[in-house]
Amino acid sequence: MTHAVENPSTTRPHGLPKRAVGIDVGGTGIKGGIVNLDKGTLTGERFRIPTPKPATPEAVAGVIGEILEELLGREKAPAVAELSVGVLVPGIVVDNQVLSAANIDDSWLECDAGTLLRDLPGQIHTFNDADGAGLAEAHYGAGSDTSGSVMTVTLGTGIGSALVHDGELVPNTEMGHLEFEGEVAEQKASAAARERADMPWDEYGRLLNRYLVHLERLFSPKKFIIGGGISKRSEDFLPQVTDVRAPVVPAQLKNNAGIVGAALHAAEQTRRQAAKR
Numbered sequence: 001m002t003h004a005v006e007n008p009s010t011t012r013p014h015g016l017p018k019r020a021v022g023i024d025v026g027g028t029g030i031k032g033g034i035v036n037l038d039k040g041t042l043t044g045e046r047f048r049i050p051t052p053k054p055a056t057p058e059a060v061a062g063v064i065g066e067i068l069e070e071l072l073g074r075e076k077a078p079a080v081a082e083l084s085v086g087v088l089v090p091g092i093v094v095d096n097q098v099l100s101a102a103n104i105d106d107s108w109l110e111c112d113a114g115t116l117l118r119d120l121p122g123q124i125h126t127f128n129d130a131d132g133a134g135l136a137e138a139h140y141g142a143g144s145d146t147s148g149s150v151m152t153v154t155l156g157t158g159i160g161s162a163l164v165h166d167g168e169l170v171p172n173t174e175m176g177h178l179e180f181e182g183e184v185a186e187q188k189a190s191a192a193a194r195e196r197a198d199m200p201w202d203e204y205g206r207l208l209n210r211y212l213v214h215l216e217r218l219f220s221p222k223k224f225i226i227g228g229g230i231s232k233r234s235e236d237f238l239p240q241v242t243d244v245r246a247p248v249v250p251a252q253l254k255n256n257a258g259i260v261g262a263a264l265h266a267a268e269q270t271r272r273q274a275a276k277r
């Protein structure tokens, strides 16, 4: 099993380096950090640069390069020879190809992130943002005590989702684009949609209840984890989520979930690729 622990004092999956780097490309900021894979925490401060406008792949790649340069100049940076870097973008990503761009500049569509980032140091792997956050929560956060399937739903500008089963990610589930009550789910139930509609929190909680019931019928996870900035206010809307059988809990890793999950998944991908050689 991939997530077998090395020894009782660490949750680092077997064969991974102690540290890796995660970078999360968001709508307003691009944030990076060195991640301690034993603990799922940042080693040192995270480093943030505002997202360039327009956020074209080339402009974002330049910022990722600056972030990496800063992080790798630190004392506790991983050696370049064993460096894995996970980069998260808010779109479908298959084999480093970005295949959708709902909440990101259109020019990302069909972008080959492998080619775009190939001159940067280390082994670079690009994934979906919610997949990064969900993997981190499943491994180190609110899902770490749960076996079977854990579904993370991130509520922000859009809705992102991550399905992790016994530590293994099923990538690109994109539950924000599911049809829900006649609309694209994220257009109705994201945090941004709540703000646009000036919807009271209790009404939003009831909407979320119906959405999660819908997801539960499809996936029956053992736990739902609610992520995104809005999870800080979960007491305002989770009390209305009453019809879901599985526990529904707020994310624990908060702002750093994406960075941590990106680093973990990148290190796992590097190890898998090395094993195939």
Ligand code: BGC
Pocket: 089, 090, 091, 092, 100, 102, 103, 128, 129, 130, 131, 154, 156, 157, 158, 159, 160, 161, 174, 176, 177, 186
């Ligand atoms: C995108 C997803 C992303 C989510 C959260 C959605 O619009 O399609 O890929 O995970 O927003 O950023």
